[in-house]
Every structure is written in C-alpha cells, then in structure tokens.
Amino acid sequence: MSGVTPLSPRLSRVLGIEAPIMQSGMAGVAGPELVAAVSNAGALGVIASLRLPPDVVRKSIRAVRAATDKPFGVNIWLHDDVRTSPDPASIPDDIVRGAQAVLNQFRSRFELEPTLARPDAPTDLVDEALEIMIEEKIPVFSAGLGIPEPALVEQFHRVGTKVVCMVATVEDAEIAVMNGADAVAAQGSEAGGHRSYGQKHARAAADRNLTANLVSAVVSAIGAHVPVLAAGGIVDGRGLAAMMKLGAEGVLLGTRFVATTESGASDLWKTRLTTGDRSTSFTDGFTGQWARVLTSEFTEEWEQSGAEALPGLLQAAAGQDLFSAAKQLGDDQLQPLYAGTAADQLSDIPSAADVVHDIVAEARAVLGSS
Ligand SMILES: Cc1cc2nc3c(=O)[nH]c(=O)nc-3n(C[C@H](O)[C@H](O)[C@H](O)COP(=O)(O)O)c2cc1C
Incomplete structure (x- = not known):
C-alpha cells in the first residue's frame, strides 16, 4: 500500500x-x-x-x-x-426458424449460406x-x-x-x-x-x-x-x-x-465508444440474454421482427457465423459492441x-x- x-x-x-x-x-x-x-x-x-x-x-x-x-x-x-x-432439440421449431429468419436477412451481406437449422449446444x-x-x-x-x-x-x-x-x-x-x-x-x-x-x-x-x-x-x-x-x-x-x-x-x-x-477490444469498438453517436439498445438478439449494446442495424431489425431469442447462449451459437464474419470484416452493424449509457461521455x-x-x-x- x-x-x-x-x-x-x-x-x-x-x-x-x-x-x-x-x-x-x-x-x-x-x-x-x-x-x-x-x-x-x-x-x-x-x-x-x-x-x-x-x-x-x-x-x-x-x-x-x-x-x-x-x-x-x-x-x-x-x-x-x-x-x-438447454438441449437444442427442446426448442420448438417455429422459434428456431423465427430467429434464423432474422439472421438470414443479414447473412447475404457476407455471402454466408442462409439456414433454418438448430444450433449445436x-x-x-x-x-x-x-x-x-x-x-x-x-x-x-x-x-x-x-x-x-x-x-x-x-x-x-x-x-x-x-x-x-x-x-x-x-x-x-x-x-x-x-x-x-x-x-x-x-x-x-x-x-x-x-x-x-x-x-x-x-x-x-x-x-x-x-x-x-x-x-x-x-x-x-x-x-x-x-x-x-x-x-x-x-x-x-x-x-x-x-x-x-x-x-x-x-x-x-x-x-x-x-x-x-x-x-482487447478492436480499434473499431474503441472508436465507436469514443466518437459519434453512442445510442445504446437493450437486446437479447446477440446471445439470448439481455444486454446493452450500441444501437445498430441488427438491434433495430431484431427488435422490429418480434422474434424470440433462443435460450441460454444458443442464440449466440445460432448467429456465430454472422457475428464472427462481422467482427472479422470490421462491420460495426452486425456484431455486439457492448456499451453502457455513459459511453457518450468518453472521448x-x-x-x-x-x-x-x-x-x-x-x-x-x-x-x-x-
Ligand atoms: C464489453 C463488456 C463485457 C462484459 N462482460 C461481462 C462478463 O463477462 N461478466 C460479467 O459479469 N459482466 C460483464 N459485463 C458487465 C459489467 O460487469 C458491468 O456490470 C458493466 O460494464 C458496468 O457498467 P458500465 O459498462 O457502464 O461501466 C460486461 C460489460 C461490458 C461493457
């Protein structure tokens, strides 16, 4: 001390x-x-x-x-x-399809195959x-x-x-x-x-x-x-x-x-936290659990769709291909950039x-x- x-x-x-x-x-x-x-x-x-x-x-x-x-x-x-x-097999078919349908709207952006499949646990x-x-x-x-x-x-x-x-x-x-x-x-x-x-x-x-x-x-x-x-x-x-x-x-x-x-955050994430619009949204569309992230095309589309997120972290597993591609390619609209409401005080x-x-x-x- x-x-x-x-x-x-x-x-x-x-x-x-x-x-x-x-x-x-x-x-x-x-x-x-x-x-x-x-x-x-x-x-x-x-x-x-x-x-x-x-x-x-x-x-x-x-x-x-x-x-x-x-x-x-x-x-x-x-x-x-x-x-x-949770066991992926226990999730009703319509919930899996509903969640995957929203993800499919964005998959083509990275030339990813659309899917309606259940994710692996x-x-x-x-x-x-x-x-x-x-x-x-x-x-x-x-x-x-x-x-x-x-x-x-x-x-x-x-x-x-x-x-x-x-x-x-x-x-x-x-x-x-x-x-x-x-x-x-x-x-x-x-x-x-x-x-x-x-x-x-x-x-x-x-x-x-x-x-x-x-x-x-x-x-x-x-x-x-x-x-x-x-x-x-x-x-x-x-x-x-x-x-x-x-x-x-x-x-x-x-x-x-x-x-x-x-x-360990990407430069893109650090820049988004310290400049420009830092509006945040509360969403379960990225992982399946409620989280606060920077508002993006994905958070808005997910919200509007009314789709139900898969339980546990199965939502993250379902969207893994999309969210990883967004991270790799530096797309800030399709990856979870977690942020609290006070991010707009950072410069x-x-x-x-x-x-x-x-x-x-x-x-x-x-x-x-x-
Ligand atoms: C990028 C990020 C990742 C987080 N990951 C975790 C985590 O792995 N475990 C955890 O208990 N909380 C996690 N949290 C939540 C924090 O524990 C904490 O409640 C929150 O960051 C406090 O609010 P602030 O972001 O406005 O400082 C995370 C928060 C952020 C911003």
Whole structure:
C-alpha cells in the first residue's frame, strides 16, 4: 500500500486494493494485459473466463501472476442456462426458424449460406473453470449473472479467495450476503453488457433499476454487512464520488475500460465508444440474454421482427457465423459492441493506469479527501 489513506478503507481491506475501483470481467476485452495493468495501478483487474477452455483459464491466471504481485480476480457467469446449456432439440421449431429468419436477412451481406437449422449446444465449461480457479487459489472470484451457492463460496473461502457477486436487485443482494459473499456489486440498467440475473426475465423486468436507485436500496439492505460497489454508467471520478455519497464503497467499471490501450477490444469498438453517436439498445438478439449494446442495424431489425431469442447462449451459437464474419470484416452493424449509457461521455483512449489514477484524483477532489 502507498501510505495514503484509501478512499474506502473497508473495501480496501476486503479486496487488498488501494483504489476503490474494480474492472469488470469482459469476454474478449479483459485479458491478462488489461487485468495486470489495472491491478498494478492499485485497483482490481478481473480476468473474463466465460466460454474459455480450462487450460486457457489457467494460462490467463498464471500470465497475470507473472505480470503483477497485486490482487486480481477471475469472473464467470453462473446463469442456470449457461452452466448447463438447454438441449437444442427442446426448442420448438417455429422459434428456431423465427430467429434464423432474422439472421438470414443479414447473412447475404457476407455471402454466408442462409439456414433454418438448430444450433449445436455449446460445451458446458463453467464448472471446470471454477475448479481451476479454486486450484489456483485466485485472490478474488467475481460472479456475474447468478449467485454462487453457499458450498461454492465455502470452497473459495477455504483457499483464501474473496467472493464478489454482481446483482441487479435488492433481493439478489440479500441472497448473495446470506450465501457468504464478501462484497456485492449493484448493477443498474445503465450498464454495458449483460444484465446480471441468474435466470432470464421478461424484458420489462430485466431492464429495471437505475444504478443510483439500486445502489441506495442495496446499501440500505446489506451495506452494514459487506461493502457495496456501484456498476452501470460510471466513467469518471465524479461518478465514483456520487456513488460514495449514496453509500457505495467503490465502483465496478466496464465500458470505461473497454476504451483503454490495454483492452482487447478492436480499434473499431474503441472508436465507436469514443466518437459519434453512442445510442445504446437493450437486446437479447446477440446471445439470448439481455444486454446493452450500441444501437445498430441488427438491434433495430431484431427488435422490429418480434422474434424470440433462443435460450441460454444458443442464440449466440445460432448467429456465430454472422457475428464472427462481422467482427472479422470490421462491420460495426452486425456484431455486439457492448456499451453502457455513459459511453457518450468518453472521448479518449487512455492507459488503464491513467483511468484509475484520474478517477481517484477527481473523486478525492470532489469529496474533499486528501
Ligand atoms: C464489453 C463488456 C463485457 C462484459 N462482460 C461481462 C462478463 O463477462 N461478466 C460479467 O459479469 N459482466 C460483464 N459485463 C458487465 C459489467 O460487469 C458491468 O456490470 C458493466 O460494464 C458496468 O457498467 P458500465 O459498462 O457502464 O461501466 C460486461 C460489460 C461490458 C461493457
């Protein structure tokens, strides 16, 4: 530690960090380079391990350990339908055809064959990844889209790992604490990426709870027991200060870290986050789960079609050919460019360390803390 009094002493004690900032695990974005840079700057870097084969999860953990001696985390989703994929054969024919028909409207753009076929089920990788995390005795386990059961929390605690749960409702925050979580991140609907529910809700229920309201309510409910971090729509020190005024002890940031030099996001994605129109939409058309992304031709067409998304991550599997081609060819209209509503406050692509240092300095100035 630097000798300066941390802004949030309890959170610093629990997670072993100086800056009250956690970088979100983000598939394709939060690899070892970003994670080590964030942790070396005194905040908590978090590796994204969703859909990674077990040997890659282990390699990523070891790569971070080689690049920093500071605490870091590993994130995965515990969503029921991601831990064990639904059987594609169980999906009614008309739903598969409806989803594929929308995807077919775009396939010709990349000379892809139209199809009405059922996708193959993805391999279930979550439980193997959890085993690796426990074997590797990672400093922090970060759970999204689902709350770890008490036995899993206990397994992590036995090897000295702290557990942070991301939740989108007060009820889930209370369950997380009952199950033994060491800290809770309250994710409001401004957040980029997927809404943190362990089961899929109807759209109206999934897209509720603005960050400030949720943070206040979660702090009232569980803040006496564990530190609360605020997530969703925060990109600067004023945001951190505001959330601390509401009782949060730190912030969890996704979108701000996507647009950094060490992020694994494409240059196209970083440019779209920092220039021009940054309107966002809430959609289940890319993966099957509700997520906030930059508005695009695809999000608009999907919305208008009224098609039902395939469950679990089978929607992602169904559109894999299209979304991968768009990514490869740099088409920003047909790939998920996850973004929170505060993306339009971004105008630069700094290093992760500059993000951490600037946010802490600005929050200290706003809060009048030296
Ligand atoms: C590109 C991107 C990828 C994300 N991937 C994950 C993920 O793999 N696991 C997870 O728990 N949350 C993920 N999230 C959600 C974040 O945890 C967090 O709630 C959100 O980024 C906070 O809002 P902000 O983007 O406005 O900072 C992701 C967010 C973004 C922007």
